[in-house]
Amino acid sequence: MTAAANALIIGSGPGGATAAEVLTRAGWSVVIMEKGRNHLLEPDDLTRPAGDYSNDEIKFISRYFLGPDPLVEPRAFRRSADEGEHAHVGEVNSIPTTVGGGGTHADGKVPRFREEDFWLHSAYGPQEDAHVDDWPVGYDELEPYYAEVERAIGVAGREGANPFAAWRSGPYPMPPGAPMYGAVLSSAAAERVGLHPYEAPTAANSVAYDGRPACNNCGFCAFFGCPIHAKGDPVALLTKAMATGRAELMPESFVHRIVVEGRRATGVEYVDAAGETHTMEAELVIVAGGAIETPRLLLLSGLEHPALGRHLMVHFQTIVVGHFPHLQLHPQRGRAVTHVHDDAMIQDERSLAAAHDAGLPWMRGGMVEHSGGGLPIMEAWHSPWGRGHVQAMRDSNFRERMWAFIMQGEDLPYETNTVDLSPSVRDARGFPVARVTYQPGRHELAASKFHGKILQQVLEEMGAEWVMHTSSPGVSYHGVGATPVPESRHVIGTARMGDNPATSVVDRWGRVHSLDNVVVADSSVFVTASGYGPTLTLVALASRAAHHLAGTKPG
Amino acid sequence: MPVWLNEQQYAALRAACRQMLPSDQGVAGADEAGVADYIDGFLGAFSFDPPRIWAGGPTSGRKGGDAGFARFHRLSRLDELAWRTRLEGSQGLAEREFNGPVVGLQQRYRDGLAGLGEDFTDVDGKEQRRRLRADESFCVLLWEHCCEGMYGAPEYGGNRDGVGWAAIGYEGDVQPRGYSDAEVSEP
Numbered sequence: 213m214t215a216a217a218n219a220l221i222i223g224s225g226p227g228g229a230t231a232a233e234v235l236t237r238a239g240w241s242v243v244i245m246e247k248g249r250n251h252l253l254e255p256d257d258l259t260r261p262a263g264d265y266s267n268d269e270i271k272f273i274s275r276y277f278l279g280p281d282p283l284v285e286p287r288a289f290r291r292s293a294d295e296g297e298h299a300h301v302g303e304v305n306s307i308p309t310t311v312g313g314g315g316t317h318a319d320g321k322v323p324r325f326r327e328e329d330f331w332l333h334s335a336y337g338p339q340e341d342a343h344v345d346d347w348p349v350g351y352d353e354l355e356p357y358y359a360e361v362e363r364a365i366g367v368a369g370r371e372g373a374n375p376f377a378a379w380r381s382g383p384y385p386m387p388p389g390a391p392m393y394g395a396v397l398s399s400a401a402a403e404r405v406g407l408h409p410y411e412a413p414t415a416a417n418s419v420a421y422d423g424r425p426a427c428n429n430c431g432f433c434a435f436f437g438c439p440i441h442a443k444g445d446p447v448a449l450l451t452k453a454m455a456t457g458r459a460e461l462m463p464e465s466f467v468h469r470i471v472v473e474g475r476r477a478t479g480v481e482y483v484d485a486a487g488e489t490h491t492m493e494a495e496l497v498i499v500a501g502g503a504i505e506t507p508r509l510l511l512l513s514g515l516e517h518p519a520l521g522r523h524l525m526v527h528f529q530t531i532v533v534g535h536f537p538h539l540q541l542h543p544q545r546g547r548a549v550t551h552v553h554d555d556a557m558i559q560d561e562r563s564l565a566a567a568h569d570a571g572l573p574w575m576r577g578g579m580v581e582h583s584g585g586g587l588p589i590m591e592a593w594h595s596p597w598g599r600g601h602v603q604a605m606r607d608s609n610f611r612e613r614m615w616a617f618i619m620q621g622e623d624l625p626y627e628t629n630t631v632d633l634s635p636s637v638r639d640a641r642g643f644p645v646a647r648v649t650y651q652p653g654r655h656e657l658a659a660s661k662f663h664g665k666i667l668q669q670v671l672e673e674m675g676a677e678w679v680m681h682t683s684s685p686g687v688s689y690h691g692v693g694a695t696p697v698p699e700s701r702h703v704i705g706t707a708r709m710g711d712n713p714a715t716s717v718v719d720r721w722g723r724v725h726s727l728d729n730v731v732v733a734d735s736s737v738f739v740t741a742s743g744y745g746p747t748l749t750l751v752a753l754a755s756r757a758a759h760h761l762a763g764t765k766p767g
Numbered sequence: 768m769p770v771w772l773n774e775q776q777y778a779a780l781r782a783a784c785r786q787m788l789p790s791d792q793g794v795a796g797a798d799e800a801g802v803a804d805y806i807d808g809f810l811g812a813f814s815f816d817p818p819r820i821w822a823g824g825p826t827s828g829r830k831g832g833d834a835g836f837a838r839f840h841r842l843s844r845l846d847e848l849a850w851r852t853r854l855e856g857s858q859g860l861a862e863r864e865f866n867g868p869v870v871g872l873q874q875r876y877r878d879g880l881a882g883l884g885e886d887f888t889d890v891d892g893k894e895q896r897r898r899l900r901a902d903e904s905f906c907v908l909l910w911e912h913c914c915e916g917m918y919g920a921p922e923y924g925g926n927r928d929g930v931g932w933a934a935i936g937y938e939g940d941v942q943p944r945g946y947s948d949a950e951v952s953e954p
Binding site for chain 2: 263269271277389396606608640
């Protein structure tokens with residue numbers, strides 16, 4: 213089968229959708245192959261969002277509506293090779309396997325990186341055991357792409373709100389949405405402690421934008437698809453690409469091999485919805501499966517490189533929870549997170565002293581999200597059964613009276629944190645699944661301890677009766693949250709970019725060094741993780757790569 | 768009539784759910800919410816066409832819009848493989864045992880309910896609770912499903928007429944109405 217298209221894009225998440233939108237706008241034709249189902253776009257009119265998403269806890273939390281279902285698409289996990297072949301099989305850093313990919317379930321926080329995030333090595337120097345390198349692209353070069361994709365997906369935010377933010381060429385496309393009550397309180401407390409909270413840049417419409425309605429605050433945001441498509445990433449990009457008439461979407465098409473001859477890919481092999489295997493020829497292949505599935509595909513395709521699958525980063529999450537028995541915080545209303553602060557990413561005398569105490573030259577935390585508890589089923593699972601249950605649910609210590617900070621702590625790129633192919637675990641189609649080997653290093657643990665104490669102080673200032681500090685993955689000194697499998701859905705690294713083909717998998721444009729017509733357009737290419745969510749940066753990089761291919765400029 | 772369980776199993780399940788979520792002084796519990804029906808319907812999801820795995824969208828009709836939740840999604844071939852395996856177990860079928868045998872939820876419920884004893888519905892509440900706690904694995908499973916049946920969308924067979932939500936002062940799904948900015952930002 214020949215793809216009657218200029219480019220074959222593997223993955224329809226934020227990276228693949230961006231590449232499709234930029235290339236089709238430039239007049240290219242593309243085929244988008246997605247292994248998951250299409251619940252995002254109307255089957256009869258792919259230029260319109262579908263109506264499959266809903267305020268339904270069972271469907272999205274209990275029953276894997278967005279995928280992957282770990283029974284048929286599991287992953288393997290271990291902390292290190294000392295644990296043998298694997299210590300866990302099932303859900304591992306699961307990002308939706310569906311048309312729209314990770315963009316569908318995200319709560320839409322889309323911060324830009326800051327200038328220094330692209331040149332950590334030059335700014336602060338090396339770290340023992342970690343490969344902290346500068347990126348081959350800097351913020352100034354990426355800024356026009358950030359600006360373009362912010363307009364494309366619709367980002368709500370306030371210029372100047374974050375004193376640490378990188379420079380911008382223009383304002384956000386729309387103002388911030390309504391602040392959550394709990395975030396109003398936690399932001400005020402954070403300011404009293406000397407921190408600098410601000411309205412999170414969010415790809416959820418605060419006003420009607422680009423044909424999509426304003427968010428109506430239903431509260432089913434993080435881990436849910438948006439029923440009214442107020443969240444713009446990546447539905448806005450996919451519908452724009454489809455509207456050109458130059459994009460074809462192929463859901464339920466699992467690409468398991470890029471066919472290579474010499475330095476060129478000639479096509480892909482894929483399994484369709486009926487389980488039949490096909491080959492599709494391709495002039496250009498763009499891989500956008502995310503930092504776990506992309507290296508899996510490249511490894512299944514026989515690509516060999518010492519850095520492929522290495523330097524996996526996930527954001528070591530520091531979770532600090534406070535209990536407020538006298539407040540009703542109703543975090544189930546509104547966007548999942550409306551406020552954040554970046555102070556933990558700023559080097560100051562205190563953090564440097566803490567780093568030195570831990571034997572580190574420097575350390576960085578991550579963006580801190582101000583957020584609340586979950587929904588009723590989640591709360592009930594953690595409540596007692598029997599006579600006291602209903603009263604416990606009415607008291608709602610988890611859902612209504614808890615407020616939390618989640619710091620998306622910057623992981624350093626360690627060669628020992630990897631994605632490779634499981635020697636024994638298969639998916640339902642019969643292919644080896646990805647095996648994640650991950651554990652935090654000294655840097656992540658030290659930053660978590662130091663910044664966690666500051667976050668505890670903020671919750672106490674806010675009036676918490678008690679405060680608990682834990683992390684994901686769990687580590688022994690917390691005593692709670694002990695699962696070693698990271699909860700983070702931010703998966704980063706594994707096919708890093710660089711100018712040196714010996715130490716990097718792809719070049720500065722995302723092109724695989726050893727293959728002339730294979731480009732990676734997702735967070736696999738990140739050199740370092742920063743402490744910001746990766747989505748906007750991976751989207752900006754995908755836009756830059758696609759513009760480079762098409763010979764166009766961001767507008 | 769239960770969908771999948773036999774009458775005796777259904778009676779035991781209902782009694783067990785009643786212990787976990789008792790009704791109390793006019794506040795609805797498992798019986799009023801139909802929690803046992805939720806679990807029985809889940810175990811027998813493939814008795815329906817389409818199977819009762821994923822309710823539709825985008826609205827339920829409770830706060831406006833049409834009753835889209837009532838239109839359950841069709842499953843793909845892979846979805847059906849996953850959910851039949853999860854519910855029915857692998858049953859020695861090669862296509863379900865690519866990573867080894869899987870004990871299905873139906874079997875776990877059959878075994879768990881049998882383990883409560885044939886006289887479970889006849890013994891007093893204290894003894895019922897003791898027997899439930901004696902099988903921790905089944906107790907955890909049952910509690911997980913009790914919570915879903917009490918506080919999940921009514922289209923799945925539990926939380927009848929929204930009594931679970933009403934019992935805790937929760938509004939449930941709110942699309943397309945949503946919440947006003949003031950309801951988000953103010954106490």
